Amino acid sequence: MFEEAQYFAPVATQDDGSVVVELASGHPGFADTVYRNRRNAIAALALGHKPGEPIPHAEYTDEEHHVWALVTQELAVKHGKYAVREFIDAAARLRLPTERIPQLQEVSDLLKPITGFGYLPAAGLVPLREFYGVLADGLFHSTQYIRHHSVPFYTPEPDIVHEVIGHANTLASPRFAELYRLAGRAARRVETDEALEFVSKVFWFTLEFGVMREDGESKAYGAGILSSSGEIEEFRGMDIRPLELTAMGTTHYDITKYQEVLFEAESFDHLEDVVGTFWDTCDDDSIARLAASR
Numbered sequence: 001m002f003e004e005a006q007y008f009a010p011v012a013t014q015d016d017g018s019v020v021v022e023l024a025s026g027h028p029g030f031a032d033t034v035y036r037n038r039r040n041a042i043a044a045l046a047l048g049h050k051p052g053e054p055i056p057h058a059e060y061t062d063e064e065h066h067v068w069a070l071v072t073q074e075l076a077v078k079h080g081k082y083a084v085r086e087f088i089d090a091a092a093r094l095r096l097p098t099e100r101i102p103q104l105q106e107v108s109d110l111l112k113p114i115t116g117f118g119y120l121p122a123a124g125l126v127p128l129r130e131f132y133g134v135l136a137d138g139l140f141h142s143t144q145y146i147r148h149h150s151v152p153f154y155t156p157e158p159d160i161v162h163e164v165i166g167h168a169n170t171l172a173s174p175r176f177a178e179l180y181r182l183a184g185r186a187a188r189r190v191e192t193d194e195a196l197e198f199v200s201k202v203f204w205f206t207l208e209f210g211v212m213r214e215d216g217e218s219k220a221y222g223a224g225i226l227s228s229s230g231e232i233e234e235f236r237g238m239d240i241r242p243l244e245l246t247a248m249g250t251t252h253y254d255i256t257k258y259q260e261v262l263f264e265a266e267s268f269d270h271l272e273d274v275v276g277t278f279w280d281t282c283d284d285d286s287i288a289r290l291a292a293s294r
């Protein structure tokens with residue numbers, strides 16, 4: 001439903017140094033002053049964070065912890081039905097808290113011994129090159145706020161449910177973690193904006209919204225599908241196409257709706273062969289050739 005680089009509420013620092021998250025008027029938390037103050041405080045934590053320091057502690061309300069518990073329970077059932085085995089095994093290894101929102105530092109501490117990945121707090125939008133680039137260093141930028149408690153199964157923007165239930169569980173798989181690292185190296189290697197966009201679109205259609213064949217069925221491995229209790233029920237009815245680099249790198253998508261076009265790998269090996277090899281070897285020229293072959 002959303003992309004890291006495009007879908008965040010803007011964050012502004014005022015003349016007096018205070019931080020304001022500009023929620024759109026249609027946002028479920030728009031009229032909730034208490035929620036908005038908390039969003040501002042959480043954004044300020046991320047803006048004040050220095051690399052190498054522990055991730056600041058974010059405060060959540062009981063209602064917000066309850067949202068986490070509800071969504072965790074709901075998604076766990078759906079993961080059993082719709083997620084690839086690699087994801088289910090990785091989630092079992094990571095053992096995220098089920099009754100309360102984990103702190104990002106805690107998520108990092110759980111992930112580190114498994115795949116070496118760690119989290120960085122993000123106030124909102126992180127520039128594409130920075131967001132993808134640090135994946136090469138085993139670092140993942142993540143928002144820290146949670147969706148508004150009035151609509152526990154809906155969020156108009158990537159929140160900690162998406163970042164952690166979707167991405168951290170995936171990052172607890174050594175095979176997936178390696179693909180994230182390769183995407184990061186690709187983002188650092190390419191120089192043109194066009195090539196970077198191509199790399200990020202391949203990421204979108206795989207690690208955010210990818211599906212793969214498993215035991216004769218379509219299973220999801222993309223964090224965007226796996227963190228959305230609505231989308232996970234719908235993806236099998238979408239236009240599912242074969243995994244193909246040029247198509248993924250050039251297909252337009254609408255971030256505000258369920259993804260109608262998905263790309264399916266035949267197996268995990270197939271995903272690594274096609275997408276892993278692409279990220280491992282691509283450069284501006286090879287991407288320009290792929291884009292021109294459309």
Ligand SMILES: [Fe+2]
Nearest residue numbers: 004158208223
């Ligand atoms: Fe994401």
